[in-house]
Every structure is written in C-alpha cells, then in structure tokens.
Amino acid sequence: MSVSDRLLLARLCERDEEAFSHIVKLYGDRVFNLVHRFVGNRSEAEDIAQEVFVTVFKSIDTFRGDAKLSTWILRIAANHAKNRIKYLARRPGVGANEATEDDLPSSHSRSLQAHMPAPDALMEAAELGTLLEQAIAKLDEDQRLLILLRDVEELAYEEICEITGVPEGTVKSRLHRARLTLKALLESHTR
Amino acid sequence: MSAHNCENTQAEFSALLDNELSDDQRRVVMADVRGCSACAAALEEFREAVLSLSQLKQAAPPTFLKDVQQQIRERSKGRFFGKRFLLFGRIPFEWVSLVMIMAMLAYYIVTMQSSPTHVTPVP
Numbered sequence: 001m002s003v004s005d006r007l008l009l010a011r012l013c014e015r016d017e018e019a020f021s022h023i024v025k026l027y028g029d030r031v032f033n034l035v036h037r038f039v040g041n042r043s044e045a046e047d048i049a050q051e052v053f054v055t056v057f058k059s060i061d062t063f064r065g066d067a068k069l070s071t072w073i074l075r076i077a078a079n080h081a082k083n084r085i086k087y088l089a090r091r092p093g094v095g096a097n098e099a100t101e102d103d104l105p106s107s108h109s110r111s112l113q114a115h116m117p118a119p120d121a122l123m124e125a126a127e128l129g130t131l132l133e134q135a136i137a138k139l140d141e142d143q144r145l146l147i148l149l150r151d152v153e154e155l156a157y158e159e160i161c162e163i164t165g166v167p168e169g170t171v172k173s174r175l176h177r178a179r180l181t182l183k184a185l186l187e188s189h190t191r
Numbered sequence: 192m193s194a195h196n197c198e199n200t201q202a203e204f205s206a207l208l209d210n211e212l213s214d215d216q217r218r219v220v221m222a223d224v225r226g227c228s229a230c231a232a233a234l235e236e237f238r239e240a241v242l243s244l245s246q247l248k249q250a251a252p253p254t255f256l257k258d259v260q261q262q263i264r265e266r267s268k269g270r271f272f273g274k275r276f277l278l279f280g281r282i283p284f285e286w287v288s289l290v291m292i293m294a295m296l297a298y299y300i301v302t303m304q305s306s307p308t309h310v311t312p313v314p
Contacts, residue, residue: 017260020260020263021256021260024255024256024259024260025256028251028255028256028259029248029249029250029251031251032249032250032251032252032255033247033248033249033250033251036249037247046251046252046255046258049251049255050255050258050259050262051262053259053262053263054259054262054263054266057263128243128246129246129247132243132244132246132247133247136247147244151241151244151245152244152245152247152248154245157209172205172206172211175205176202176204176205176206179204179205179237179240179241180237182240182241182244183236183237183240183241186240187236
C-alpha cells in the first residue's frame with residue numbers, strides 16, 4: 001500500500017468527512033463505470049455505486065491494507081454488482097437482460113444505425129460504444145467482469161486476481177476466451 | 192521448423208497483446224502471423240476489439256458525491272461523520288470484552304476462595 005493510501009486510510013478510520021469525500025471523488029467514476037457496464041442499467045448502477053461507498057465507509061476498519069485501497073473498493077463493487085444481478089434475476093419480470101436493454105437504443109434505431117453510414121467520427125464512436133455495450137451484455141458474468149477489469153479499467157493481472165479471487169492462470173485463460181467471444185459477437189453485429 | 196497451426200498461434204493473441212510473451216515467444220508468434228494471412232487478419236480484429244474497450248469509460252453522475260453523503264447521513268441519522276467515540280475514535284469492543292472476561296474471572300476466583308470448602312449436612 002502506498003504512503004498516500006496509508007494516510008488516507010488513517011483519516012478514513014477516524015471518520016474524516018473530507019477523506020470520505022476525497023475517496024468518492026477519487027474512485028467514484030471507476031466504481032460507477034464498472035457496475036454500470038456490469039449490470040447494464042444506469043439507475044441500478046447509480047444505486048449500486050452509492051451502496052458500494054456506504055459499505056466502504058461502514059467497513060473501512062476491516063480493511064487490512066494488504067491490497068491497494070482501489071483494489072479493495074473494486075472488489076466490493078464487483079460483489080455488489082453480482083449480488084444485484086442475482087437479486088434482479090429472482091424478481092419476476094425484472095431480469096438482468098431486461099435491465100440491460102434499458103440503456104441501449106431500441107432495436108429499430110439500432111437497425112437503422114447499422115444501415116446508415118456514420119456521418120462523422122463521433123457518430124462512429126457512439127455506434128461502436130453501443131455495439132460494445134451490447135456485446136459485453138451478452139457475455140457470461142465471469143467473462144464480463146474480467147473484460148471490464150482488464151480491458152476497460154486496465155487493471156494489472158495481480159489486482160484482477162485479488163478482486164475476483166481467481167488464480168492468475170485461470171484469469172488469463174478465461175480472459176482469452178472472453179476476448180474471443182467478444183470479438184465473435186462484434187463480428188456478428190457488424191456483418 | 193514446426194508446421195504452422197492457426198489455432199496455436201491465435202491462442203497466444205491475448206498474451207501477445209498483454210506483453211506477457213518472452214522475446215523468443217513473441218518472435219515465433221509474429222513470424223507465424225506474417226506468414227499466414229488468416230492469422231494476420233484475426234490478430235488485427237482481435238486487437239481492434241480489445242483496444243476499443245478502453246473507450247468505454249464514463250464518469251459518475253455529477254450529483255454522485257452529494258448522493259453518497261446523503262445516503263450515509265440518512266442511514267447513520269447524522270451520527271456517521273466525526274469521531275464515534277470521544278476517546279478512541281470508535282468503541283473498543285475488543286478491550287471491553289477483555290476487561291469483562293478478566294472481571295468475571297476475578298469474581299469467580301474471589302467467590303471460590305470465600306466459599307466454604309466443605310458442606311455441613313443439614314440436621
């Protein structure tokens with residue numbers, strides 16, 4: 001753990017409000033992005049991300065400091081997101097897939113987008129973003145989490161192992177399969 | 192020289208992209224890719240798919256910090272921020288439990304010593 005992390009942790013353990021605000025500013029975007037991409041629904045993601053920081057604040061005393069603070073927070077985020085998906089899947093009529101569709105354009109506009117030539121780079125990027133979101137949503141939970149941690153959040157393998165609790169060799173082989181699946185999904189969309 | 196196998200070459204693409212291959216392994220994979228148009232195309236598509244994911248970054252809503260603070264205040268009924276216990280920053284449960292165990296032990300020893308060692312039968 002870095003010196004700045006230690007100082008921040010000491011202030012967090014003293015329930016320093018400024019330190020808490022600092023930590024939300026520091027990691028809020030990453031936590032929100034991870035849970036949003038994982039559950040595929042913005043309002044659920046906002047709720048989960050808030051819950052993540054409430055958990056961080058409540059259980060900061062249990063953080064032993066043997067990992068980076070960011071890794072610990074992202075592990076909490078991943079667990080909350082997984083639990084929410086399970087919870088949504090149990091609720092009749094509100095499956096994870098249904099939630100995923102909330103953020104995506106309608107199939108009509110998607111098919112229009114697919115046939116219309118993009119007028120500029122911005123449009124192309126938005127279209128690619130939508131395709132990527134759709135492809136990620138189709139991955140299974142484990143693959144999705146690995147893709148998000150490695151290729152979206154750009155974390156080191158060591159951190160990914162700490163977050164997922166999976167050995168490095170397994171992470172690498174699962175990630176490779178996830179990338180191949182994603183590539184195949186993107187190809188099927190663009191064909 | 193071993194015969195080229197597309198499946199074996201493409202199995203190394205993730206490690207290649209993550210710079211996880213040794214120099215020798217990298218040279219072998221790149222030589223295979225240069226010598227096989229199918230592998231070259233597959234590598235290009237694989238690289239594009241993986242690198243495009245880094246654009247999926249987005250910020251939390253602008254009110255996020257305020258919302259989290261609000262949540263914490265509501266749930267702790269305003270008591271969360273600031274020291275939770277005047278002297279220690281938090282209630283030292285481990286010390287409290289240790290003191291209680293010691294006190295119970297002392298009480299047990301004292302009562303054992305003061306109690307009669309033999310019981311006189313009731314007439």
